[in-house]
Amino acid sequence: MSERIVFFNGNWVLASQVRISPFDHGFLYGDGVFEGIRAYAGRVFKLEDHMARLYASAKTLMLTIPYTPEELSQKVLESVRINQLQDAYIRLVVSRGAGDLGLDPRSCPEPTVLILADQIQLYPETFYQNGLALASVSIRRPSGDVLNPAVKSLNYLNNILAKIEANLRGVPEVVLMNAQGYVVEGTGDNIFIVRENRVITPPSSAGILNGITRKVIMELALAEGYRVAEENFTLHDLYNADECFLTGTAAEVIPAVTCDGRPIGNGQVGPVTRRLMAVFQEFARSTGTPVEQGTSVA
Structure with missing residues (x-):
């Protein structure tokens, strides 16, 4: 299997090239939101519903996603397309981003956005x-x-x-x-x-x-x-x-x-x-x- 290409903070890069800051509050404190999304036979399942839930979760956390739902939806579609997948599991993550070692989210000026498309089999x-x-x-x-x-x-x-x-x-x-x-x-x-x-x-x-x-x-x-x-x-x-x-x-x-x-x-x-x-x-x-x-x- 060739290495997956992921969307990371505005760029498409190889998964091995992704570098998450050790000061990212998603890593330090679990401060962020995510969605797991499926693609079947070249179609992304319930994409609008997943986007609605993602943005609702982010609103509750007062986490501003730096893309509109429409823009981010297109990135999700592209993640499947660029990895040449028909059936896929897509993980869309928005963390608070890099800040300091304190809890205060105001120290994190820019969220981290990651979209990874791969395959999954949870159970045999x-x-x-x-x-x-x-x-x-x-x-x-x-x-x-x-x-x-x-x-x-x-x-x-x-x-x-x-x-x-x-x-x-x-x-x-x-x-x-x-x-x-x-x-x-x-x-x-x-x-x-x-x-x-x-x-x-x-x-x-x-x-x-x-x-x-x-x-x-x-x-x-x-x-x-x-x-x-x-x-x-x-x-x-x-x-x-x-x-x-x-x-x-x-x-x-x-x-x-x-x-x-x-x-x-x-x-x-x-x-x-x-x-x-x-x-x-x-x-x-x-x-x-x-x-x-x-x-x-x-």
């Missing part, structure tokens, strides 16, 4: 066919009054601590709960359960990131005739669900068949999950912003 194909084993963990999601989960920031330590626990438990993914004991999400994915053909996912108020794939799946499930609800649920509800699956930009839609050693449903990938996996792939590969033309078709 066998997990999509046979399902994941999940485990609940002791790590809790911070409440919204501590760190608003709607802000997709560079501070992912909570997720990483949960992933460490997943590794120690010998499972590929874990389930996090909030302080009230309700299931929230995985380390980097939203979670759904299915009960009697009802597709249920935790509400925003539970302390989740409003995932773009999550939103798409809710819309597709409604179009398929399923009842969709945003409701709090517990581990007890998860253990006794008919089906379970996770959604995310990198993971897409992936089934889970056990949790804490308990089979979910019959312990196999269920029909609702399989149907939603199929319609998502069809939808993702037929919509989006074409990389070549740069105009939206859906």
Whole structure:
């Protein structure tokens, strides 16, 4: 594989030539925002939605992005095109930029902007066919009054601590709960359960990131005739669900068949999950912003 070309502070350079300042507050303090974006068959999926979330996160952090959403969208498209990719995972990062060793963001006059397009496979194909084993963990999601989960920031330590626990438990993914004991999400994915053909996912108020794939799946499930609800649920509800699956930009839609050693449903990938996996792939590969033309078709 040839070395990737990345967009870095206004220039296209080889990935090995990128130099982040040791004084960058994104590196020092996790002060910044990011988006993970997918391209399918030469189309960037839900680009406008990703841009809206990026700029909303930046506004909350009072972080001024030195490009308009339209300009940055074109850079995202170009990152796929210049690396000659059809299917890609794009990481768009805006950090506070270089400053001093203090916390004050006012010491950082210019943000750092990085766009990297590459390929990703978060889980092996066998997990999509046979399902994941999940485990609940002791790590809790911070409440919204501590760190608003709607802000997709560079501070992912909570997720990483949960992933460490997943590794120690010998499972590929874990389930996090909030302080009230309700299931929230995985380390980097939203979670759904299915009960009697009802597709249920935790509400925003539970302390989740409003995932773009999550939103798409809710819309597709409604179009398929399923009842969709945003409701709090517990581990007890998860253990006794008919089906379970996770959604995310990198993971897409992936089934889970056990949790804490308990089979979910019959312990196999269920029909609702399989149907939603199929319609998502069809939808993702037929919509989006074409990389070549740069105009939206859906």
